[in-house]
Amino acid sequence: MKNVIKKSILLVTVFTTMLSIANEIPNNIKKTYKETALTINNVSQGDLLTIKDYNGIVLYKELIKSNGTYKKGFDLTALPSGDYFFEVDKDMEIKTIPFTVNYQSVVFNKEKETSIYKPYLRQKGDLILISKLAPNLEPLKVSIYSELESGSELLYTQNIEGLQSIDIAYRLKKGSFKIVFNSNGKEFTKFINN
The missing domain is CATH 2.60.40 (Immunoglobulin-like)
Incomplete structure (x- = not known):
């Protein structure tokens, strides 16, 4: 019985010492985690x-x-x-x-x-259909490039302004094309094979 009491007193003393040491750690060393x-x-x-x-x-x-x-x-x-x-x-x-x-x-x-909102591009035969929501009348610049072995060649550029719902269509001949959209300070690129 004396051994049990001695071990209990020893455990209480160890825990008290650990708590007093933990309280002495300066605030700038303690790790605070705010999720x-x-x-x-x-x-x-x-x-x-x-x-x-x-x-x-x-x-x-x-x-x-x-x-x-x-x-x-x-x-x-x-x-x-x-x-x-x-x-x-x-x-x-x-x-x-x-x-x-x-x-x-x-x-x-x-x-x-x-x-x-990003521009949305669909291909229907030789037609390229482009839609974009622009709730704050953000302008959209569309640039169409022909993809050649020697690089890209600019074919057409159009700036569209003052519309909340942009819907445009382009007819393209056979070939490979890169279509670059600029709106809201961002650039989006789509590639199509016609």
Whole structure:
């Protein structure tokens, strides 16, 4: 019985010593982990999630593995203080979710979330049909190149402005073509064989 009491007193003493040592560790050495939960609805397998700084440098990249709702926790407080954004690159849309890191806090700016709609291209015989949503009347520049063995040759350029719903068609002869779209500060390229 005495051995049990001695062992119990020894264990209490060890735990008390460990707790007092842990309390003496300065705050700047202790690791604090603050996880921010990100939930994105209506994602598809193959969509690309990135975290970028405002210089466009990619800090994190992940291909989404399943359809539905994406949920993941991130320790964004590990980033240096500054402005950043999540970017979700889907088939027809690029969604940007901005946030600011200030020392140990993360603030999301819901008012500055944006969605950019990508141009959609369909081929129907020798017709190329292009559609794009532009809710804020964003201009769209379309450049059509002929793909040759010696390189690309610009055939046609068109700037489209002032429309919320862009629908255009081009008739192309037989051959290989590169179509470059510029809108919202981004460039999208499609290749077609006619």
